[in-house]
Amino acid sequence: MSRLNGTDHADRAYDIVLFGATGFVGALTAEYLAAHAPEGLRWAIAGRSQEKLERLRERLAEAPGVPGTATAPSVPGVLHADVSDPASLRELAHHARVVATTVGPYITYGEELVAACADAGTDYVDLTGEPEFVDLMYVRHDARARETGARLVHACGFDSVPHDLGAYFTVRQLPEGVPLRVDGYVRTHAMFSGGTFASALTQFSRGRHILAAARDRRRHEPRLVGRRASTPASAPRFAKEVGAWALPLPTIDPQVVQRSARALERYGPDFRYRHYAAVERLPIAVGGVAAAGAVFAAAQLPPARRWLSDRLKPGDGPSAALRAKSSFSVRFVGEGGGRRVFTEVAGGDPGYDETAKMLAEAALSLAFDELPETAGQVTTAVAMGDALTERLRGAGITFRVAATL
Numbered sequence: 571m572s573r574l575n576g577t578d579h580a581d582r583a584y585d586i587v588l589f590g591a592t593g594f595v596g597a598l599t600a601e602y603l604a605a606h607a608p609e610g611l612r613w614a615i616a617g618r619s620q621e622k623l624e625r626l627r628e629r630l631a632e633a634p635g636v637p638g639t640a641t642a643p644s645v646p647g648v649l650h651a652d653v654s655d656p657a658s659l660r661e662l663a664h665h666a667r668v669v670a671t672t673v674g675p676y677i678t679y680g681e682e683l684v685a686a687c688a689d690a691g692t693d694y695v696d697l698t699g700e701p702e703f704v705d706l707m708y709v710r711h712d713a714r715a716r717e718t719g720a721r722l723v724h725a726c727g728f729d730s731v732p733h734d735l736g737a738y739f740t741v742r743q744l745p746e747g748v749p750l751r752v753d754g755y756v757r758t759h760a761m762f763s764g765g766t767f768a769s770a771l772t773q774f775s776r777g778r779h780i781l782a783a784a785r786d787r788r789r790h791e792p793r794l795v796g797r798r799a800s801t802p803a804s805a806p807r808f809a810k811e812v813g814a815w816a817l818p819l820p821t822i823d824p825q826v827v828q829r830s831a832r833a834l835e836r837y838g839p840d841f842r843y844r845h846y847a848a849v850e851r852l853p854i855a856v857g858g859v860a861a862a863g864a865v866f867a868a869a870q871l872p873p874a875r876r877w878l879s880d881r882l883k884p885g886d887g888p889s890a891a892l893r894a895k896s897s898f899s900v901r902f903v904g905e906g907g908g909r910r911v912f913t914e915v916a917g918g919d920p921g922y923d924e925t926a927k928m929l930a931e932a933a934l935s936l937a938f939d940e941l942p943e944t945a946g947q948v949t950t951a952v953a954m955g956d957a958l959t960e961r962l963r964g965a966g967i968t969f970r971v972a973a974t975l
Contacts, residue, residue: 579691580667582665582666583665585611585937586612586613586669586937587613587665588614588933589617589651589670589671589673591615591623592622595929598922598923599929599930601630601633602926603646603930604630604633604645605634606965607644608938611934612647614647614648614666615627616648616649618650620648620650623648627646627648649662653682656682656686660686663690667692668693668694668695668933668936669694669695670695671683671695674696674697677703677776681703681706687715688712688715688720688722690720691719693720693723693933694720696723696726696929697929698724698725698729701822702779702780704825704947705780705787707724707947708787709783712947715946721945722946722947722948723932723948723954725822725823725826725949725950726932726950727924727926727928728898728925729822730821731958731962732917733756733823733824733826733827733845734823734827734950734951735950735962736754736902736913736969737830737951738955738959740904740913741836741838741841742836743904744904744907744911745906745908746836747838749838749841749842749906750838750842750906751904751906752841752842752844753903754823754900755809755814755816755847755848755901755903756845756848756898757847757900758899796839797840798840798841799832799837799843800841800842801827801828802842804846806818809846809848811912812903813850814850815850816848819847823845826950827843827951829952830950833948838906848901887921896919897918898918898919898920898924900914901914901972902915909975914970914972915968927967931962932954935957936953936954939957939961941954
């Protein structure tokens with residue numbers, strides 16, 4: 571394994587520790603790791619309730635292995651850790667080579683674990699889609715992580731793996747050394763996760779804080795010299811290339827893509843990315859914009875925000891049968907150097923099953939794959955790029971070139 575500080579902490583008790591394992595997505599991630607663990611994986615589940623952790627461990631031990639194989643499930647260790655007890659988080663970080671966490675909203679519960687991992691030189695992955703949190707963690711902990719060799723990789727679920735790795739995959743189909751333009755169009759047929767909804771409500775109520783954190787980050791980030799990477803605002807439009815109405819998506823995903831483009835010269839001297847929801851029928855598009863506006867307005871009022879948060883709580887989730895009917899597709903249109911390419915990243919239930927898969931495979935990639943030398947706060951494309959793309963392909967997520975012109 572390539573590390574800037576020359577060590578992969580092989581002497582630590584666990585390769586991976588999953589924090590927040592008893593929540594809905596946390597349990598799905600634990601089940602995935604138990605069923606798909608490579609031989610010899612040393613891993614643990616962590617959280618504040620010893621009783622819940624022990625029950626989960628027993629359930630994992632009784633579960634079947636991967637269908638069609640004789641593989642038995644990998645049974646994890648159990649560690650106590652609590653977001654209200656920073657000492658327990660520091661101890662957790664020192665036990666692991668990689669820590670994966672599902673405990674959000676991250677702006678409320680996340681920083682102490684990031685700080686612990688940065689200090690301990692421990693790799694870190696999470697599921698945040700919160701721009702404020704990511705920007706604050708960069709300002710406060712990137713420098714320390716670079717000193718210790720820790721890789722801090724945020725947004726390792728549906729926010730923002732398909733979009734970040736999809737844009738990276740698209741760029742690699744285009745010529746090098748020329749200006750590139752990539753547009754991403756997202757389609758989902760699924761329920762929002764409780765954690766995603768809670769994070770969205772938190773963000774909607776913290777507009778000024780989000781802008782302040784972004785400004786502070788820009789003051790600390792090194793300037794990009796001789797190259798450009800932009801994510802310009804755009805208006806709703808009908809996109810003939812995908813046969814749908816394109817509605818700009820105000821998510822963290824384009825920011826993550828832009829940071830990958832800033833870090834990697836393969837994105838060319840002048841890279842532009844735009845991010846949309848693809849909606850086939852105009853009335854649905856109009857209704858979606860109106861609904862988002864209503865939720866945004868309600869989130870400004872604490873009583874309304876509390877009422878909304880009670881409708882879908884973190885840790886809640888749909889049945890396995892309902893998740894089995896869910897899916898996502900992100901189609902990319904890339905242009906540059908006289909070439910045009912259409913690509914797609916697609917999979918099953920985005921908010922739960924595939925998010926758990928992405929988080930687990932990201933942690934496994936950091937623990938076991940030969941990766942580029944990097945440290946500090948980095949994106950999935952920068953930290954794991956091709957290795958994670960191939961892992962996800964092997965796990966059933968599609969990365970394909972649909973057409974080249």
